[in-house]
Amino acid sequence: MRAIQSCSLRVRVLPAALLVLAACGGKPGGDTPARYGIGRAATTQEIAAIDIDVGPDGAGLPAGKGSVSDGAAIYATKCAQCHGQKGEGMPPAYPAMVGRDSAGEKFGFAKDAKIAKTIGNYWSNATTVFDYIRRAMPHTAPGSLTNDEVYALTAHLLSANGLLPATATLDSASLMQVKMPAAGHFVPDNRRGGGTIR
Amino acid sequence: MTDPESKEGAALTRRDLLRGAAVAGGAALVGIPAVARSQAQALAPVVPPLVPQVLPPIPADATKLLGTPTSPVGTRSRFVTASRAPTGEVTGTSFTPLQDLTGTITPSDLHFERHHAGIPLLDPARHTLTVHGMVDRPMAFTVDELRRFPQVTRVHFVECSGNGRGAYRDPKPELTPQKIAGMTSNSEWTGVRLADIMKEVGAQASAQWFLAEGGDACLLARSIPMPKAFDDALVVWAQNGEPLRPEQGYPMRLLLPGYEGNANVKWLRRLEVGMRPWMTRWETAKYTDPLPGGIARQFSFEMDAKSVITSPCAPRTITKGWNPISGLAWSGRGRITKVEVSTDNGKSWREAELQGPSLPKAHVRFAYMWEWKGSEQVLLSRATDETGYVQPTRAKLIEVRGKGTDYHFNPIYGWRIATDGAITFHGES
Numbered sequence: 001m002r003a004i005q006s007c008s009l010r011v012r013v014l015p016a017a018l019l020v021l022a023a024c025g026g027k028p029g030g031d032t033p034a035r036y037g038i039g040r041a042a043t044t045q046e047i048a049a050i051d052i053d054v055g056p057d058g059a060g061l062p063a064g065k066g067s068v069s070d071g072a073a074i075y076a077t078k079c080a081q082c083h084g085q086k087g088e089g090m091p092p093a094y095p096a097m098v099g100r101d102s103a104g105e106k107f108g109f110a111k112d113a114k115i116a117k118t119i120g121n122y123w124s125n126a127t128t129v130f131d132y133i134r135r136a137m138p139h140t141a142p143g144s145l146t147n148d149e150v151y152a153l154t155a156h157l158l159s160a161n162g163l164l165p166a167t168a169t170l171d172s173a174s175l176m177q178v179k180m181p182a183a184g185h186f187v188p189d190n191r192r193g194g195g196t197i198r
Numbered sequence: 199m200t201d202p203e204s205k206e207g208a209a210l211t212r213r214d215l216l217r218g219a220a221v222a223g224g225a226a227l228v229g230i231p232a233v234a235r236s237q238a239q240a241l242a243p244v245v246p247p248l249v250p251q252v253l254p255p256i257p258a259d260a261t262k263l264l265g266t267p268t269s270p271v272g273t274r275s276r277f278v279t280a281s282r283a284p285t286g287e288v289t290g291t292s293f294t295p296l297q298d299l300t301g302t303i304t305p306s307d308l309h310f311e312r313h314h315a316g317i318p319l320l321d322p323a324r325h326t327l328t329v330h331g332m333v334d335r336p337m338a339f340t341v342d343e344l345r346r347f348p349q350v351t352r353v354h355f356v357e358c359s360g361n362g363r364g365a366y367r368d369p370k371p372e373l374t375p376q377k378i379a380g381m382t383s384n385s386e387w388t389g390v391r392l393a394d395i396m397k398e399v400g401a402q403a404s405a406q407w408f409l410a411e412g413g414d415a416c417l418l419a420r421s422i423p424m425p426k427a428f429d430d431a432l433v434v435w436a437q438n439g440e441p442l443r444p445e446q447g448y449p450m451r452l453l454l455p456g457y458e459g460n461a462n463v464k465w466l467r468r469l470e471v472g473m474r475p476w477m478t479r480w481e482t483a484k485y486t487d488p489l490p491g492g493i494a495r496q497f498s499f500e501m502d503a504k505s506v507i508t509s510p511c512a513p514r515t516i517t518k519g520w521n522p523i524s525g526l527a528w529s530g531r532g533r534i535t536k537v538e539v540s541t542d543n544g545k546s547w548r549e550a551e552l553q554g555p556s557l558p559k560a561h562v563r564f565a566y567m568w569e570w571k572g573s574e575q576v577l578l579s580r581a582t583d584e585t586g587y588v589q590p591t592r593a594k595l596i597e598v599r600g601k602g603t604d605y606h607f608n609p610i611y612g613w614r615i616a617t618d619g620a621i622t623f624h625g626e627s
Contacts, residue, residue: 029348032348034397035397035398036346036347036394036398038339038343038344038346038347038398039337039338039339039343039398040337040338041335041336041337041338042328042329042330042336042337042338046328046338047328047330047336050328050411050467050468051330051468051470052417053409053411053419053470053476053478054476055472055474055476055477056474056475056476056477057474093289106492107488107492107493107494108492108602109488109494109600109602109604110488110489110490110491110494110599110600110601110602110603111490111600111601111602112601112602113367113601113602113604114602115602117483119483122482122483122494123482123483124477124482125477125482127477128477128478128479128482128483131476131478131479132478132479132483135416135417135419135479136314136315136415136416136417136479139289139315142315142415142416142417185492185493185494186482186486186493186494186495186496187489187493187494187495187496188495188496188497189495189496189497189498189499189500190495191495191498191500191502192585193500193502193503193529193531193532193583193585193586193587194585194586194587195586195587195588197590197594197595197598198598
C-alpha cells in the first residue's frame with residue numbers, strides 16, 4: 001500500500017491493480033521514489049520575470065494604461081510597415097488585423113477561406129491582443145515595448161476594429177469590458193475517432 | 199517564395215525581415231544592435247562564403263582507387279539530393295521530401311520545420327524549464343537535470359495541423375508528396391515523462407490545464423489539458439539518437455504524441471499549471487477550425503488518421519510491369535490497423551501490407567505489389583485506425599467542415615497514371 005501511495009499520481013492513468021506491478025517495487029529498471037529530488041526551487045523573482053501570460057479572465061494584466069491616440073502614433077512608427085497603415089496587412093506574410101466585413105460578421109469562414117480573419121471578426125478575447133503583442137511584436141524587436149505601449153497599441157487595434165471609441169484609454173479594468181464579436185463562436189473538439197467524420 | 203501550402207506558414211523570409219527593418223527606418227530597432235535583428239544573421243560566418251567545392255571525378259572503377267578517409271560527421275552521398283523546401287523562411291515552413299524517404303524514420307535534418315519567429319540560439323548551460331502555478335514546489339530544471347529522471351524512448355510522428363491545406367483548397371496536378379503532406383515527420387524521441395516532472399513539482403490534483411511556453415522570439419504558448427500530462431506527454435531532448443536539432447527545439451521540447459504539431463512546443467522554457475486555458479493567439483486566432491454554421495472548433499488537438507502514397511508519385515514516371523505501391527499512414531488516436539489501396543480510383547480496394555510494427559501515434563509504412571499494364575489508372579490509399587476511423591474523401595470533409603476550414607486536412611488522395619507513365623496528383627476524391 002505504501003507503494004501505491006508513493007505513486008499516487010499514476011492512479012490517474014493506470015488501473016490500481018496494474019499499478020503495483022507496472023510502476024513500483026522491485027520492477028526491472030529500479031525503484032520509483034515519491035520524488036527524485038532533482039532540479040532546484042524556482043524563486044518568486046525569477047518566475048515573475050518570465051510569467052508574462054495574460055488569461056481570458058484578466059489574470060496577469062499588468063498595471064499601466066494607454067490611449068487609442070497614443071497607440072495610433074506608436075502603430076505608425078513600429079507596426080505599419082508590415083501590417084499596413086490601416087491594419088489591412090500584406091497577406092500572406094503579414095496578417096491583416098483590422099476588418100469587420102459583412103461576410104466575416106456572420107462568421108462565414110468555413111465557406112470562404114478568403115475572408116480575412118481579423119481581431120474584429122475572429123479573435124474571441126481582447127486579452128489575447130495584449131498578450132500576443134507583448135510576447136511577440138514588433139516581429140523584429142520582440143519584448144521591446146513597455147506595458148503602457150502595449151495597452152495603447154491594443155486600444156488602437158480594438159478601436160480600428162470599431163470595438164472602442166477613438167477617445168478611449170485602456171487599462172486592465174477597461175480591457176475586460178471590451179466585447180469581442182467573435183466570442184461565443186468557438187466550440188470544443190467533438191471529434192472522437194470511430195465511425196463519424198466530424 | 200510563397201508556397202501554396204504555407205499560407206499558414208506565411209512565408210516570411212529573411213529578406214522580408216530586413217525589408218521590414220529597413221522600412222522601419224530603424225524606429226522599431228532603436229537600441230538593438232544590428233546583429234541581434236535575426237539570430238540567423240548573428241550566426242552567419244564572418245568569413246566570405248566558401249568557393250564551391252570541387253568534387254573529385256567519379257572513378258571508372260571504384261575498386262581500383264583507394265577510397266576517402268574517415269571523417270567526424272558523415273554526409274550524404276553526392277548522388278542523393280533529398281532536401282526540404284521552401285527554405286530561408288524565418289516565419290514559415292519547410293516541408294519534408296516524403297517521396298525521397300524509405301522506412302518510417304525521418305532523417306533529423308529533413309524533419310519539416312515550422313517556426314513563428316525563427317530558430318532561437320539557446321545555450322543549454324543557461325536554458326531551464328521552469329514549472330510553476332498550481333504546484334506545491336515551483337522548480338527549474340536544466341536539460342542535464344532532466345536527463346536524471348527515468349528516460350523513455352518512443353517513436354512518434356509530429357504533424358502540423360496545417361499539413362495539406364494547399365492540396366485541400368486547390369488541388370493541382372503538379373503537387374508532390376512533399377507538397378501535399380510534407381509537414382509530417384516521424385522520429386525516435388528520448389526524454390522524460392511529463393508525469394514524472396508534474397509529480398516532482400507536486401502538481402495539484404484540481405489543476406485542469408497547463409500552459410507550455412517556448413523560448414523563441416515569439417514566446418509561443420499553448421494551453422494543454424492536464425490529463426495529457428499524465429497520459430503520454432514527454433519532455434524530450436533527443437531525436438534519433440542525438441540531441442534535438444535546433445529547428446526541432448534544442449535543447450528541449452514538449453512532445454504530445456498524436457497532437458497537432460504546434461502544441462508540441464519547441465525550445466520549452468516554462469510550464470504553468472492552472473485551472474483554465476489561456477486563450478493564446480495560437481489557440482484562438484490560429485489553429486482553430488472554422489466549421490459550417492458560424493462556429494469554429496477549438497483545442498482540436500488530435501490528428502485524424504491519414505495516409506499518403508509516396509511511390510509512385512508526381513512528378514516521376516512509371517515503367518510497365520510490377521511496382522510496389524508504397525506510402526505512409528498514421529493516426530493521432532493510436533495504431534493504424536489497416537491501409538487499403540485502390541488502383542481504379544476507389545471502385546475497389548485491396549488491403550496493403552503494413553511493414554514492421556504499427557506503433558501508436560507513429561508513421562507505419564504500407565506496401566502493395568501491383569502490375570501496371572499501361573492503362574490510365576488512379577491510385578488511392580485509405581487508412582483505418584484502431585478506433586475504427588476510416589480516412590474520408592475530400593468531398594466528405596468539404597461537406598462536414600467546409601472548403602474554408604483551416605486545419606486538419608486528411609482526405610484520401612492519389613496519383614493519376616497516364617498511358618505514357620507520367621504521374622500527376624489526383625486530389626478530387
